[in-house]
Amino acid sequence: MKLTVFTDGASRGNPGPASYGFVITNKGKLVYEEGKTLGITTNNVAEYTSVLQSLRYIKENYAKDLPMTVEYFADSKLVVEQLSGRFKVKSPHLREIIIQINILITEVGNVTFNHVPREQNGNADRLANLALDYIS
Numbered sequence: 001m002k003l004t005v006f007t008d009g010a011s012r013g014n015p016g017p018a019s020y021g022f023v024i025t026n027k028g029k030l031v032y033e034e035g036k037t038l039g040i041t042t043n044n045v046a047e048y049t050s051v052l053q054s055l056r057y058i059k060e061n062y063a064k065d066l067p068m069t070v071e072y073f074a075d076s077k078l079v080v081e082q083l084s085g086r087f088k089v090k091s092p093h094l095r096e097i098i099i100q101i102n103i104l105i106t107e108v109g110n111v112t113f114n115h116v117p118r119e120q121n122g123n124a125d126r127l128a129n130l131a132l133d134y135i136s
Contacts, residue, residue, distance in 0.1 A: 022054040050128070
């Protein structure tokens with residue numbers, strides 16, 4: 001099985017009220033989508049939390065199908081490059097989230113990360129912003 005995941009994080013102020021959104025599809029069909037608030041944090045934390053929460057969802061709901069292939073798309077170049085191992089992680093507060101993500105990656109299977117322009121990440125962005133609009 002192969003899943004495709006689009007992720008996004010949002011923060012109004014940096015730090016400020018923050019949220020994440022992600023969309024999971026299988027062969028182009030919607031499997032699951034989620035958008036939730038995070039309280040006050042940075043945009044980078046929101047971006048990484050989106051990846052973390054989507055991996056948790058996959059592990060919990062597809063345990064019988066693991067290992068599997070999961071292809072991620074994000075409009076955060078930092079997230080894509082750090083999780084692909086091409087950029088070093090310098091921020092101590094992001095390291096803990098990334099450690100959790102890397103553990104889940106090994107449990108899920110073959111996970112790749114790809115950068116897309118913001119215009120191609122509309123559904124995940126919409127979910128993150130809807131969550132923020134809800135608390136405003």
